[in-house]
Amino acid sequence: MTKFKNVKTIIFDYDGTLHDSSRIYIPAFKRAYAYLVENEQAPEKVFQDQEITRWLGYSKKEMWELFMPHLVDAHKNEASRLIGETMVDKISRKEAHLYPDALETLAYLKEKYTLIFLSNCSIDYMESHADMFNLRDYFTDMYCTEMYDFKKSKKEIVADFKHKYPSEYAIVGDRHQDLEVGELDQTYAIGCSYGFGQKEELAQADNVISDIAELKNMF
Structure with missing residues (x-):
């Protein structure tokens, strides 16, 4: 899509975006x-x-x-x-499941973009998933809110770290905590309608997808 033609870094929420938590x-x-x-x-x-x-x-x-x-x-x-x-x-116990095509989509995007993991979760939770699904193979860096003592919003965390990565930026997520990141300069928000957010939350997105694999046609 023309809107995202200058995006070089894509930030991913995890639960409700990549993982059916x-x-x-x-x-x-x-x-x-x-x-x-x-x-x-x-x-x-x-x-x-x-x-x-x-x-x-x-x-x-x-x-x-x-x-x-x-x-x-x-x-x-x-x-x-x-x-x-x-x-x-x-x-x-291997009871966690990613959405269909999640890893395939990450592998495709990794070829051209810097991918960042960002979740409202604990370090143990993030590391457990990273180990189970080999997430470090896809993400340049992984962040979670426990790394900030659960005191910062995702928008504040991205504002802190985004200068480390090439601009422009896009965030992919299903909740308002993800999509408000799109209010930052040079940052777009892509909402996931298949996740756990409500319709009014997705209204603040620049684009909405119904399947994670749709990203391959957008970037």
Whole structure:
């Protein structure tokens, strides 16, 4: 596409963009919520999958502030630990799945572009996936929000590091935390409608794709 003709660096969100994280996040969330119920911090509830996946893409700090803002830090921390532990365990059991054509698309783009990984996740989570799917073969560098103590937004993180890589830039993601990166100078946002974002979040994208493989026709 003419719009992206000068792009040289593509930044990828991970969950909901390359990785179908619902498969490991839903059971992890349910385990953490069961802990809160057991400790009388939350009422029993049967969640619909969509009520759980809406939190994908948020940092753990943002998630708890929105989901259960009055929960004390000790219980937030333990519930977060259980979520992280469960997800990493499921990754080790080979239960994590990338979207079809994700790696093929990365391999294609790597031939002409600098690819950067950026996720609202922990270092352990990022490293576990990097090992399982050999992600370092595709990405020049990998960043996650724990590297910034979960205190910076993706927009702030990209503003910090983008000078290291050739301009112009594009970010590919499914949530508003990804797409607001497109507000930075020389940066475009590509929304993923197959992920976990809502229609109104995708409205801020310069372009929207329904399959990761569509990127091969755009770049």
